[in-house]
Amino acid sequence: MTAGPEAADPWTLALLPQFLDLTASRQNEIDIERGNLEAGEDPLSAAREIGKIAHKIAGTAASFGFGGLGRQSQRIELICNQICSLSDATRDEAVKTYLLPALDDLSGEMTKALMSAP
Amino acid sequence: MSANMRYLAVDDDPAFHFVLTKMMTQLGYQPPVCAISAVEALKYLSDPQEQFDAILLDIQMPGMDGIEACQHIRAMPHHSETPIMMVTTMNGREFVDQAFAVGATDYLTKPINRIELQARLGMLDRLVKEHANARSLQFAMESMDDVESFGFAFEDAVTLPKCGSLIDYLALENHLLTLSRLKLHAHTALAFQVVGGASLFRRLNRMEFLDCMADVGSAIAACMKRQTFLLAYAGSGEFVCILNRQHPVDMQELEQELSSELMVYDAVYDSLGLPMLEVRIGATVTSGLFSTSAVKTMLGRARASVRGHSGYPMQYMAG
Numbered sequence: 001m002t003a004g005p006e007a008a009d010p011w012t013l014a015l016l017p018q019f020l021d022l023t024a025s026r027q028n029e030i031d032i033e034r035g036n037l038e039a040g041e042d043p044l045s046a047a048r049e050i051g052k053i054a055h056k057i058a059g060t061a062a063s064f065g066f067g068g069l070g071r072q073s074q075r076i077e078l079i080c081n082q083i084c085s086l087s088d089a090t091r092d093e094a095v096k097t098y099l100l101p102a103l104d105d106l107s108g109e110m111t112k113a114l115m116s117a118p
Numbered sequence: 119m120s121a122n123m124r125y126l127a128v129d130d131d132p133a134f135h136f137v138l139t140k141m142m143t144q145l146g147y148q149p150p151v152c153a154i155s156a157v158e159a160l161k162y163l164s165d166p167q168e169q170f171d172a173i174l175l176d177i178q179m180p181g182m183d184g185i186e187a188c189q190h191i192r193a194m195p196h197h198s199e200t201p202i203m204m205v206t207t208m209n210g211r212e213f214v215d216q217a218f219a220v221g222a223t224d225y226l227t228k229p230i231n232r233i234e235l236q237a238r239l240g241m242l243d244r245l246v247k248e249h250a251n252a253r254s255l256q257f258a259m260e261s262m263d264d265v266e267s268f269g270f271a272f273e274d275a276v277t278l279p280k281c282g283s284l285i286d287y288l289a290l291e292n293h294l295l296t297l298s299r300l301k302l303h304a305h306t307a308l309a310f311q312v313v314g315g316a317s318l319f320r321r322l323n324r325m326e327f328l329d330c331m332a333d334v335g336s337a338i339a340a341c342m343k344r345q346t347f348l349l350a351y352a353g354s355g356e357f358v359c360i361l362n363r364q365h366p367v368d369m370q371e372l373e374q375e376l377s378s379e380l381m382v383y384d385a386v387y388d389s390l391g392l393p394m395l396e397v398r399i400g401a402t403v404t405s406g407l408f409s410t411s412a413v414k415t416m417l418g419r420a421r422a423s424v425r426g427h428s429g430y431p432m433q434y435m436a437g
Contacts, residue, residue, distance in 0.1 A: 011144060015136045022133050055178055059207050060133040062229035070229055074207070 012064045019064050020117050026053050027110045034103055043095050044084060050099075051080030054106070061113070069109040076102050123243060124169060125150035128159040128187065129176040129205070137230070138174070138205075145236050155179060156187035163197055170200065172242045175222075177206040177213055185216050192221035199249050199277070201242045205230065211302045218285060218293040218348055225296040245288065272319045275353040278332040283339035283349065290350035290358060294413040304363040306402040307420035310338055310376075313396040315355020321392075331355070334395060337379035341372055356421055363404060373399060400424030 012019075030053055036046040054076035061070035079102055083094050127138050127150035135152040143149055151170070153159040156179055162168050173191065177184035184204060191197045201223040206213070209227050217225055223245065226238050270276050275287035285293075297305060312318065312334055319327050331351055338357055339349055345367075349359045361367065380395045387394055400423035403416055 011140050012137075015140060018136055019133050052178075052180075055207055056131045056133070059129075059131055059228040060137050063137045063231075077207075 016064060017117070019060065020114060023057070023069075023110055023113055026057060027107070027114070029053055030103065030106070030110075034100070037095055037100065040092070043091055044088075047080045047083045047091075047095065047099065050103070051077050051084070054080065064113075066109070066113045069106075069113050072102070072106045072109045076106050122148075123171045123246065124148060125172050125174060126153060126159060126162055126170045127151070127174040127205075128153045128156060128179075128184070129174075130154055130179045131176075134176070134205075134228070141230070141232050141235055142239070145232070145239065147239065150174065156182035156184065156190075159187060160190055163191060163194060170197075171246045172201040172203070173197075174203050174205045177204055177208045177217065185213075185220055188217065188220045188222055201245045201249075203238060203242060209300050211297065211300075211304075214293065214296050214300065214302065215346055215348070218289055218296075219346075221285065221289075223286070223289050224292045227300070241288075241292075270324060271353075272316055272355070273353045275351060276328065278335055278351050279328055284335045284357075285348055285350050287350040287352050287358070290348055290360060291413055291417065293348055293360065294416065298413060306361050306363045306404045307416055308359045308361060308367065308402050309352070309400040309420040309424035310334070310357040310359070311398045311400070311421075311424040312355035313398055314393060318355070318392070330392075330395070333383050334380070334397060337376060337382070337395075338397070340379050341375040352417070352421060354421075356424065358417055358420055361402070367402060369399065398424055 030050055033046040033050045033053075037043050037050075054073040058070050058073035058077060061067070061073060076099075079094075079098050083091055083099060086094055125142070125147065127135060129135060129138075129152070132154070135154075139149045139152070151162065151168075153162055159173070159175070163170065163173075175184045175188060175191075179187075182190075184206065188202055188204070191200070191202060202221065203224040203226055204217045204222045205226045205228060207228045214225055224238055224241065226234065277286055278284055294305075297303065312331070318330060322330060335349065335351060335357060338359065339347075342349065342359060342361075345361060345365045347359050347361050349357060352358045376397055376399070380397065384394050400420055403420040403423060
C-alpha cells in the first residue's frame, strides 16, 4: 500500500489512519456548509467556514502524499477569501460560478484520499 | 543540544500535530508539547513550572490568532527573546510583515517537509545557544563588578536593550528570506551608520555603547513610523531598515527628521563629555531575491552604500 497517490515519507503510513479520519469528518463538515450554500442560507458564513476547513487540509495533505488534495484545498481557501470580500449582490453569483464547481473537485480529491485507506 | 530542546507547538489542527511530532522525533528532537489554541499556549507559557526553548506558532486559529499570540508572548519578560517560528499556510506579504513586526524569529510555510524543518530547527537551536550565552553575559554586565568581561565585538549584531521597535538582525535576514521564498519582492533596504561608531565603542564601556546604539535605533524608528518598516542593529554601529518599495522614502526629509530626533540627546551626550550623535544614511538598495546569498548581498550592498564603498552617489548625514 502507498500512503497516497504521490510519494510520501514512509513514516506517514503510521499516521495515515488518523489523517483519513480527520479528512472524513472534514468532508462531512464541508458537505453541511455546501448544503447551506446551495440553500442560500448565510452564504458568507458558509464560505468562511469552508475556507477554514480547507485551510487546515492544505496544511498537511501534501505531507501524507495527497498533493492534489492540498492544492485543491488551497484553491478553495483562496476562492472563499475572495467571496467573503465581495458584496452581497455579487457573492451569490461567485458562489455558483467558482466555489461550487471547485468544491466538486475538492470532493473528488477527498474521495480519492479516503479510498486509499488500507 | 537539539535532544534537550523543549518546543511548544501551537496549532488548531490535530493532523499538523501528528505530522510535526513524527518529523521532530525522527530528527532527534523531543516530541513538542502541543497546544490546540493560542489561549492554551499562553497558559503553558505563563506557568513557571513549564520551560520552553522555542515556540512554533500557527497564524490562522479560531479566537486569538498567531499574530496576537506572538505579541502576548513577547510581552512576557521571560519569553521576550524565546525564538518563535511561525508555521502557517498564510503566504501573503501582510502576514509575513506582521509576524516579524510583532517579534517572530522565522516563518515557515506549510506543508512542511523534513529537510526544510531540519534546517530551520537547526537555526533555532543555534539561536537558543546564542541567547543562553547572551544571558550569562548580561548577568555579568548587570552585576557591574565585571563589566569588562561583558564581551562582544564592535562588529557583533547584538540585541539592543529597551528598544522595542527593533528586531534582531537574524530575524531581519529571515524576514527577507521568507519574502524571497514566497516571491514577494517589493522591498528595499536602507542602511544607517553612526559616525565615529568605532571610536565610541573604544571609549565607552559595553553597556554604555549599547545604550548609545539604542538611542540611535529609537531615533531612526521614530522617523520611519509613518510607513511599514523593520529595523535591526547590524553591528559596527550600523542599522538596516527594510521598507516597502511602493512607498519611496523622501531622503531629504528623512535626514532632517533624523537630525531633529538625534538633537534630543545632545544635552545628555554633552554633559557626559561625549560627541553629539551623528548618523549617515545610505542609498536605498533593491534586489530580486531568491537565495540566502542574495539576501546577504542585498543587506551587504545597503551597508556598503552607507560606508561609501559602493559608488552610490546619494548619502545623507543627520545629526
